[in-house]
Amino acid sequence: MNVTAIRRDFPILAQQVNGHPLAYLDNAASSQHPLQVLEAIQHYYTHDHANIHRGVHTLSHRATDLYEGARETVRAFINAGSLREIVFTRGTTEAINLVAFSFGQRLAPGDEILITTMEHHSNIVPWQLLCERSGAVLRVAPINDAGELLLDEFVQLLGPRTRLVSVAHVSNALGTVNPVKAIVAAARARGIPVLLDGAQAIAHGAVDVRELDCDFYAFSGHKMCGPTGTGVLYGREAILRDMPPWQGGGDMIRTVSFSGTTYNDLPYRLEAGTPHIAGAVGLAAAIRYLTAIGMANIAAWEAELLAYATAALAQIPEVKLIGTARHKAGLVSFNVDGIHPHDLGTVLDQQGVAIRAGHHCAMPVMERFGLAGTARASFAFYNTTGEIDQLVDAVRVAQRMFA
Ligand SMILES: Cc1ncc(COP(=O)(O)O)c(C=O)c1O
Structure with missing residues (x-):
């Protein structure tokens, strides 16, 4: 799948947010629209x-x-x-x-x-x-x-x-x-x-x-x-x-x-x-x-993004993944020790990374895990591993700020 070519159809993705390239990782809330x-x-x-x-x-x-x-x-x-x-x-x-x-x-x-x-x-x-x-x-x-x-x-x-x-x-x-x-x-x-x-x-x-x-x-x-x-x-x-x-x-x-x-x-x-x-x-x-892209190609690429993000976040000991089912779709819900998910979401936004923080309109799930909320990065076929690197770097920035 040629993600670089696909991204040309999504001009909204090619912008700077707060002085950083936008990494739009809030697709579970709403995805973006191609020019078509x-x-x-x-x-x-x-x-x-x-x-x-x-x-x-x-x-x-x-x-x-x-x-x-x-x-x-x-x-x-x-x-x-x-x-x-x-x-x-x-x-x-x-x-x-x-x-x-x-x-x-x-x-x-x-x-x-x-x-x-x-x-x-x-x-x-x-x-x-x-x-x-x-x-x-x-x-x-x-x-x-x-x-x-x-x-x-x-x-x-x-x-x-x-x-x-x-x-x-x-x-x-x-x-x-x-x-x-x-x-x-x-x-x-x-x-x-x-x-x-x-x-x-x-x-x-x-x-x-x-x-x-x-x-x-x-x-x-x-x-x-x-x-x-x-x-x-x-x-x-x-x-x-x-x-x-x-x-x-x-x-x-x-x-x-x-x-x-x-x-x-x-x-x-x-x-x-x-x-x-x-x-x-x-x-x-x-x-x-x-x-035209192909649903099977989309599923395969998003599975790669999920595996990449799961492995990258596992490098940070203070990150706890919420939702570790054997069969998962392309999103990671997580908390970082000592940082409220909303604070994390705000710092990530300052780094150009758009994620969702809170209860995700699923309060009983949060209650099941004894949490007020989580941070959630959710992927679409137009996302890249580079954007996941940007997410992980931004989490480390937040950790330094809240240390
Ligand atoms: C699993 C699930 N069901 C239902 C909805 C509600 O969708 P909408 O707000 O588009 O009606 C959402 C939206 O996030 C969802 O994730």
Whole structure:
């Protein structure tokens, strides 16, 4: 993979921050956009913008073709069986809330939803709210000290009242890649649907929803070089078909009258109002960009970056890695003895190194490890080992400052 050539597509990376070359290592929070994505959005607004689906004029047809073309690009990217299974959302958070509000309507008091300790808040709070509305109960499967799901305990928590399993494909706080195929197999053997939160997986390796055999897969555009405010809920058609609308408005209806309203077909029934048309155009451009590089190449390079960073940080005895799962994605969560993660993040920024510090919207994980937070460096295919050297040098600068 030619990272030097790839970086030419990302002018934002070629800047100085606080007098140092920028080392952007906050990709788990949001990735950057190649020119190809920016140009696709600009071209759309410059030539093709109009509202979609209802228009009779040329621009509306063009915009509709682009929006529905983006749906096909997403479908092919995750190998879904049908366009009816691709629902555009504002992001992972909205995709999970959609399931909680729509699928969740069938839950009764005493029903159970099973998640894990390592979930992002957006895969916890929607279920807590659903439990408050429905009287359902949230169950949480534990993890070990390496940050791995305890699969046996997880399976034991699958009971006769479990109505849904919702699990991160990859943990944003620890980097753990969950054994999602085993999770799906165990749940499906008991007739329980599974939602996979793919926010941290989608840009880092090939995702095939039919091979995963999951019922729902949620992800965000802005973590895969696409625009903020875009995302996708994949839903198995057989399950989406029975899901009631969750938001009312334009586009999701077939007919409206004061004596009763009928609803549109999938996926439109679950997409109320004018969507983020330019966002979908940008997301499709991002998918084309990632696909041209090759998801397998991206996964291989990020695995090298992870190995390099893990070895480099291990050279500093005061660094403690949080999350040492055998199967990890390209991020390192760590603490440095005697330095608060926020102070570390600030000093690193002074050295041009952008990382995230805090609880990473996963407070229960922090609680599990007895920590207020961690520093997290997260990698994308455009990162270099030189940037990891810059990170390690900056950690040493912080250590000298706080000595
Ligand atoms: C694992 C995981 N799930 C869900 C989300 C929420 O994504 P968004 O804020 O794009 O909706 C994130 C974002 O960091 C995440 O890392």
